[in-house]
Amino acid sequence: MTEDTRVQEMMDGMTARARDATRALARASGADKARALVAAAAEIRRMGPDILAANARDVDAARANGLSPAMIDRLRLDDDRVAAIATGVEAVAELSDPVGAVIDRAVRPNGLALERVRVPIGVIGIIYESRPNVTADAAALCLMAGNAAILRGGSEAVDSNRALHAAMVAGIARAGLPQDAVQLVGTTDRAAVGAMLGAQGGIDLIVPRGGKSLVARVQAEARVPVLAHLDGINHVFVHRSADPDMARAVVLDAKMRRTGICGAMETLLIDVEFPDAAALVEALAATGCEVRAEEVLRERLPNLPAADEADWDTEYLDAIASARIVAGMDEAIAHIARHGSHHTDAIVAADAEAAERFLAEVDSAIVLWNASTQFADGGEFGLGAEIGIATGRLHARGPVALEGLTTYKWVGRGTGQVRG
Amino acid sequence: MTEDTRVQEMMDGMTARARDATRALARASGADKARALVAAAAEIRRMGPDILAANARDVDAARANGLSPAMIDRLRLDDDRVAAIATGVEAVAELSDPVGAVIDRAVRPNGLALERVRVPIGVIGIIYESRPNVTADAAALCLMAGNAAILRGGSEAVDSNRALHAAMVAGIARAGLPQDAVQLVGTTDRAAVGAMLGAQGGIDLIVPRGGKSLVARVQAEARVPVLAHLDGINHVFVHRSADPDMARAVVLDAKMRRTGICGAMETLLIDVEFPDAAALVEALAATGCEVRAEEVLRERLPNLPAADEADWDTEYLDAIASARIVAGMDEAIAHIARHGSHHTDAIVAADAEAAERFLAEVDSAIVLWNASTQFADGGEFGLGAEIGIATGRLHARGPVALEGLTTYKWVGRGTGQVRG
Numbered sequence A, B: 001m002t003e004d005t006r007v008q009e010m011m012d013g014m015t016a017r018a019r020d021a022t023r024a025l026a027r028a029s030g031a032d033k034a035r036a037l038v039a040a041a042a043e044i045r046r047m048g049p050d051i052l053a054a055n056a057r058d059v060d061a062a063r064a065n066g067l068s069p070a071m072i073d074r075l076r077l078d079d080d081r082v083a084a085i086a087t088g089v090e091a092v093a094e095l096s097d098p099v100g101a102v103i104d105r106a107v108r109p110n111g112l113a114l115e116r117v118r119v120p121i122g123v124i125g126i127i128y129e130s131r132p133n134v135t136a137d138a139a140a141l142c143l144m145a146g147n148a149a150i151l152r153g154g155s156e157a158v159d160s161n162r163a164l165h166a167a168m169v170a171g172i173a174r175a176g177l178p179q180d181a182v183q184l185v186g187t188t189d190r191a192a193v194g195a196m197l198g199a200q201g202g203i204d205l206i207v208p209r210g211g212k213s214l215v216a217r218v219q220a221e222a223r224v225p226v227l228a229h230l231d232g233i234n235h236v237f238v239h240r241s242a243d244p245d246m247a248r249a250v251v252l253d254a255k256m257r258r259t260g261i262c263g264a265m266e267t268l269l270i271d272v273e274f275p276d277a278a279a280l281v282e283a284l285a286a287t288g289c290e291v292r293a294e295e296v297l298r299e300r301l302p303n304l305p306a307a308d309e310a311d312w313d314t315e316y317l318d319a320i321a322s323a324r325i326v327a328g329m330d331e332a333i334a335h336i337a338r339h340g341s342h343h344t345d346a347i348v349a350a351d352a353e354a355a356e357r358f359l360a361e362v363d364s365a366i367v368l369w370n371a372s373t374q375f376a377d378g379g380e381f382g383l384g385a386e387i388g389i390a391t392g393r394l395h396a397r398g399p400v401a402l403e404g405l406t407t408y409k410w411v412g413r414g415t416g417q418v419r420g
Helices: A003-027 A030-046 A048-064 A069-075 A079-093 A133-144 A155-174 A191-197 A212-221 A244-256 A277-286 A295-300 A309-313 A329-339 A352-361 B003-027 B030-046 B048-064 B069-075 B079-093 B133-144 B155-174 B191-197 B212-221 B244-256 B277-286 B295-300 B309-313 B329-339 B352-361
Strands: A102-107 A113-120 A123-128 A148-152 A182-184 A205-209 A234-238 A265-271 A290-293 A320-326 A344-348 A366-371 A388-390 A398-400 A406-417 B102-107 B113-120 B123-128 B148-152 B182-184 B205-209 B234-238 B265-271 B290-293 B320-326 B344-348 B366-371 B388-390 B398-400 B406-417
Touching (some): A003 A113, A003 A123, A003 A182, A003 A191, A048 A155, A069 A155, A079 A133, A123 A191, A148 A191, A155 A182, A205 A388, A244 A265, A244 A277, A265 A329, A277 A295, A320 A329, A329 A352, A352 A366, A406 B352, B003 B113, B003 B148, B030 B048, B030 B133, B030 B155, B069 B155, B079 B133, B123 B191, B133 B155, B133 B182, B148 B191, B155 B182, B234 B244, B234 B329, B244 B366, B265 B277, B295 B320, B320 B329, B329 B352, B344 B352, B352 B366
Parallel strands (some): A123 A148, A123 A205, A234 A344, A406 B366, B123 B148, B234 B265, B290 B320, B344 B366
Antiparallel strands (some): A102 A113, A388 A398, B102 B113, B113 B406
16 A cells, blocks of 8 residues: 555545534534533643643754744743643633524525524634644634534644644543544645545535645645635725824834734835825834835835835735835725735725725725724634634635634425425 | 647636626626616517527537437527526516625724625636526626626537627626626637636636536536535435325425426435335336335335445436335434435424424535425525525535625724724
């Protein structure tokens, strides 16, 4: 048997067990699932020393393999981080169960009573990198929405993930739900990722959690639907009617509050009629942001570095922004349509009519008026923890939380109706 | 330039023009779109003689190529069929516009007012076979939901489709919407289908309309999301508590009303405690249905042909059904989980608790209690015309109508909120 065949058989077994588990999960009440998560959190706390010992082995191996300090920091757990993982699982247990909600109902003229009812999606694959907390966070969200999860973490975190997974499963089983509700791919063989991406019919949805190269690989190779975003090339358009103080506050927050998150602004578009363009850009530069400017703007602020064409398509995730003057709303919308990534785009404007046009015509998962793009977050939207942010057009867009991990079925109750 | 490169460049041009058209379509009101469809219907009527002349060329070519009488009948148009196509387009114009509806709203503690608003998906590809009416039906549904459509019909209907498309576009343009809202792939080159299936980012959703081999190819090759069903292996489970008369009425309708539709019953499951099993199966056989029975049932009705393992996985689309006795609810649910295609499954039962368990645990797009599976239809569900029935788990399940051709965006209106 070749290695690939072995991995394929392992994955076939895992997906079949996951599908079996979905039947018990679909029957479980919100209270059942919450109880399982509370028990899982308790096991994570109880098994904290084992988890930390496993993590220490991963960290030692990572050091020996010469991983960067940043990667080692993402990998490392301590008492506080383990406690935060357990608390996060408990927070998911407190979210209200989306399953069973009736989306709409109607009684047909023939008396057939129809409902659309929320149900779990089924089997969800999570592919992630070095942060071990994803093992618990993602599994908790999948389970609370009634889904079975198949987890594939980074090879550098393999022992940490196994220990966290063992704790989760111990709690889930103690609460009477199937152990196969959360399975961890045990092998670090990279072929396992390929087997997940090709598991049509076995895995219903894949959510990648990690850097751009991971997401790009998943999007390129998956034969299973994927919820993800590749880029967050987000714009703030400062309209001629914008209040200068509000524009400055929103732009500085959107870029500089945290530069490394997907909701950060990358490109600033300023209406040619906005009177305070130079002051706004200088304020942004004064925070330590490198502002790469297009020619018209550099005529006013010649000290700025020049933006080239590639800048409009670049997600810096750093204290860098591109900036340009646009002729007005049409040009702003056209720029975003051409260069944006359909993640989060904002307008600052006092003119409500202009703002509403922007909100209607900019084709992004999230469009904001007079608010920072950094609100692009499930918690900020009141959804609780999010599994990720999606920039595709189908199923769920923007922050994806419990409801995005469900689908619906049609339920019809009749009294013997036939079409005849 | 190779032929494939030429086809690829053509498709790139079509998807780019379609994307441009989506901006005007997303701005169009329901009344604008309805007016365009009414104008398109009028053009179809006015250009009826041209459409019939084009269709006659297709029919002549089909005869010369030795196509079957059934295929030629699907291809052939006459005055009544053209009138029905125009009336169908007008019926779509009367549906209420799903775009702009607010799905939910909330005001966050910081004052940010959030809404989820229905918006068009974008660019939808329709791949279909010999029925020219799909050109008008599918385009009308896509357009009413604010989407641009790229249509690829069967090569045997190429002249008919061109004539119908020309009429649609003349009406759409007369009403002030972009011609590129509905584009027809002009070449009969099969590579065009491949180019559509691979158009990630260019086409947002593909809906195949046709036989199983078309759907299977689309599902196997598409890199773009697909809404479809491959099989309708639908079950009726007659519970021990079922009223015998109701069971007979539902089973006969589910199988025999129309045997060739995807909502037809293919497998009959009868509870071992149901007292009238033999009479029920005999009644079904008496309608001219070949009932392939499993051993336990054949002990009672030895004249029935025997079902083999393959029968449980077969969609006959004919006056044939498979039938078996099951030990009860558990075995019925397990049989459907193993052999069903997640399309439409029904239970006949007087026992409400048993029925509710079936409705909850059978994992199909449509589950019915005391009603015929032949109700699996967008019109019967009150949705108006449907683009198809989907058995996947994401985005839209069951009959997909206008709402299934939309997605949503998050719209936030603030007063200068920053995360700080």
